[in-house]
Structure formats: C-alpha cells, structure tokens
Amino acid sequence: MSQTKLFARMNEKYDYHILVIDDNVALLQTLKLVLGSRFKRVGVLSNPQLISGVLNSGNVDAVLLDMNFDARKLDGSDGLFWLDNIKSRNNPPAVVLITAFGDIDLAVESMKRGADDFVTKPWDNESLIKKLLKAIEKRNVANGGEAAGVPAQFQTIEEAEREKIAKALETAKNNMTLAAGLLGISRRTLYNKMQKYGL
Amino acid sequence: MSQTKLFARMNEKYDYHILVIDDNVALLQTLKLVLGSRFKRVGVLSNPQLISGVLNSGNVDAVLLDMNFDARKLDGSDGLFWLDNIKSRNNPPAVVLITAFGDIDLAVESMKRGADDFVTKPWDNESLIKKLLKAIEKRNVANGGEAAGVPAQFQTIEEAEREKIAKALETAKNNMTLAAGLLGISRRTLYNKMQKYGL
DNA sequence: GGCATTTGTGCAAAAATTGCACATAATTTG
DNA sequence: CAAATTATGTGCAATTTTTGCACAAATGCC
Numbered sequence: 001m002s003q004t005k006l007f008a009r010m011n012e013k014y015d016y017h018i019l020v021i022d023d024n025v026a027l028l029q030t031l032k033l034v035l036g037s038r039f040k041r042v043g044v045l046s047n048p049q050l051i052s053g054v055l056n057s058g059n060v061d062a063v064l065l066d067m068n069f070d071a072r073k074l075d076g077s078d079g080l081f082w083l084d085n086i087k088s089r090n091n092p093p094a095v096v097l098i099t100a101f102g103d104i105d106l107a108v109e110s111m112k113r114g115a116d117d118f119v120t121k122p123w124d125n126e127s128l129i130k131k132l133l134k135a136i137e138k139r140n141v142a143n144g145g146e147a148a149g150v151p152a153q154f155q156t157i158e159e160a161e162r163e164k165i166a167k168a169l170e171t172a173k174n175n176m177t178l179a180a181g182l183l184g185i186s187r188r189t190l191y192n193k194m195q196k197y198g199l
Numbered sequence: 200m201s202q203t204k205l206f207a208r209m210n211e212k213y214d215y216h217i218l219v220i221d222d223n224v225a226l227l228q229t230l231k232l233v234l235g236s237r238f239k240r241v242g243v244l245s246n247p248q249l250i251s252g253v254l255n256s257g258n259v260d261a262v263l264l265d266m267n268f269d270a271r272k273l274d275g276s277d278g279l280f281w282l283d284n285i286k287s288r289n290n291p292p293a294v295v296l297i298t299a300f301g302d303i304d305l306a307v308e309s310m311k312r313g314a315d316d317f318v319t320k321p322w323d324n325e326s327l328i329k330k331l332l333k334a335i336e337k338r339n340v341a342n343g344g345e346a347a348g349v350p351a352q353f354q355t356i357e358e359a360e361r362e363k364i365a366k367a368l369e370t371a372k373n374n375m376t377l378a379a380g381l382l383g384i385s386r387r388t389l390y391n392k393m394q395k396y397g398l
Numbered sequence: 399g400g401c402a403t404t405t406g407t408g409c410a411a412a413a414a415t416t417g418c419a420c421a422t423a424a425t426t427t428g
Numbered sequence: 429c430a431a432a433t434t435a436t437g438t439g440c441a442a443t444t445t446t447t448g449c450a451c452a453a454a455t456g457c458c
Contacts (some may be wrong), residue, residue, distance in 0.1 A: 111310030
C-alpha cells in the first residue's frame, strides 16, 4: 500500500516531495532543475502566503525556504516568520533555510526555532541535496516514518510502557517505591511489569 | 531541599552554577570574573578531559565551552566532541559554545547536536550572560526542573498512555481499527481507554 | 447495486491491578 | 551502636481491565 523512500540506485530519483520557496523566480527555476534531477517531485512557490495551502494538499517532505523575501528587510525575520508558521503545523515537513547573508546569529536562531539545516548562497548542489535528504530522513524517524500517510513503525503501548518504566527506575535510582509512585502504579504492579519486560 | 533559580534582584546573583571550559587560561580568568559578578558559582576548567568528573560531582547548570582546544585544528571538531560527550550524559547541563572562528556550518552543526546557544569572540558580556540564563531556563523547563536531582514531575504511565493513544488516533486519522493495531491493543480496549481518557 | 470493511456495543472468560499482610533487609538518626 | 524508620520481595483474594467473539448498522469501494 505504501511505496515511500525506497531504493536510490543510480539514475533513480528519491521518492520525496520538495517544496522550494523563494521570491526570486529565476532562482526558483534553477533550483527546480537542480533538485528535479534527484527528487521525484519538486514544487515551486514564489509567494509564501500560499505555503499553508500547498502543505495542506500535497504530501511535502521538505521545504527549502529563502530567508529574505522583502529586499528592504535583510535580517531574515521573514524567513523566521514562515519557519515558525510551517513548524507550528501538525505534521511539519523538514525545513532547510537558504540565505545570501551568512549571519551566525540568524543561523543559530533558525536552528533554535526548529529548522533542520541552513544553507548559504552560493551553494553546492550536491551538498544541498544531501542536506535535504538528511533532514527528511531525520524527520521521518522522528515522526515514526509516516511521511507517506501510512505509518511504518509506531511504538506500541507496551513498548512505551517499558521505556517509561526503565526511565522511572533510572530516575528513582532503583528505589522501587519511588519509581512506582512516579509511574502512578502500585508497587506490586511495578514488580509484575518488570518481570514481564525483563527489567 | 533544593533552592535553585530564585530571585534575581539588583545586585543579587543568579543561583546557578556555570562551568567554563577553555584552554586559554587568561581567558578563563576573564570569564570567571565577568560571570562571577552575576552567577553564584563559576567553575573553570582548562582541561576538557576532566569535564566528566566535574559534572559528576557538582550540580552544574550550564557549561560554556570553547570550540577549539588544539590550536592546530581550528575546525571545531574538538568542541563538537566534547559537546556530544556532555549531551550524552544522563541529565546534561545547558551548553553554550564559544568560538573565535565564526563559521556558520559549525554553528548549525552544533545546534543540531544539541547545543543551546552559540557565541562568537569577541563577545558582549551582557548578551553572553543573557544567553546563559536563557539556556538554563529552557533546560530547566525541559527537564521539569529536576536539576537538583529530585524529580519534580514525571509522566505517569496513564498520562503517557493517553498521549500515545491521542497520537495514534491522529496518525490513523481516527481509523479505530488501525489505531488499535498501532497501539498493540484490541479494538475493544481502545474504546474503553478512549472513554476513560475522554478522547 | 453489491461486497468488504469499519463501527459501536454487549457479554463472559482470562489476565492484570490493587490493597493488604508479613518477614527480612537496608538506611537513617540520635 | 542500637532503635526507629523505610524499603524489599512475595503471597493472596477482591476488583478492574483486557480480550475475543458476536452482531446489526454504517460506511466505503468497484
């Protein structure tokens, strides 16, 4: 039923959907060409106002977002605004930022706000593609790989419980009484579950 | 039993423990002086090998870490190594990196690896202090404020379960059969739990 | 218009949780 | 150090939860 991130053999394109957002139309063309050679679908957008709509419809894996839309305002605040906008969505795509103004503070601030990577113009095509791939893969594992809509792995309640218990034991430094309290279960049950999970 | 991050009135020092790590001893002195005027305790370390020991003993809230120890290797790889080292600890302190070589890629990579902020030499004392404070506060809320070793909040198994179920429903787009499968419980049980949790 | 899947719910058997008890450790404290 | 307090591991019976199965109605799909 699903056919996501499969093979990536020679001449094979990655089955990912990239959305490029930049107000420079010429640049947009170039990027579409470059990325189109390696990704199955590359969308292009010159008006960031439309981001929301596009993300709602298509299944976008990564957004490549320019930091500066307004040429009179080169501090990247527009980019940050749209970054926030995208990252506050429900199941946000990976976001890689691109800018001509290599400002460390801007880069750091972007990362704090949830950007997945940061690229400066002029960029190297291969490393841009690599960064996009890395960002997508990281996002996919973080999301349990539900990029294509169909979940791949999803932590079972039992698995989550096991982890939670392990963590509680650690936090409580193996004080069973405390750990049981933290977990909100009776001490007897904690013993039972520990046996069940081999802890 | 704990008395962390209290007041910060005029002339009052923040009750935080900062550890500065740099191989430049002169710089270390300066930083100790600068930070010492605003933080209760400021430790200083010129040999990163000793980080682990210091972090084990004291209750360090934030580490200010230089990126370049070996003068012949200016790519920051040493700093990243120690950053990883610190952040892989159990209850890691906030880490703010400091470097003379303002390299965007290095900054981005640092943030990816869990640094909390990034400062370039020459720095502004006030903003350095602010960054440290922000980093510590962020870390404290993230950890639920268990910096002092005693757990404050800990998610109960039921709470975790509730969250997990909510997420599963979202992932499965409210397909109950699928959601139950994802969670590894019977469909009937999913209905029961949803009622119990008011989902 | 069917055929397959999903939904919500009932029911009884099986399993898990809970509170309590109790004999021993282990830890704290004066 | 000795007493007092707290934690441990386990048994047991009452209670609660989970499970599998069933079934009629609703929904989706070709």
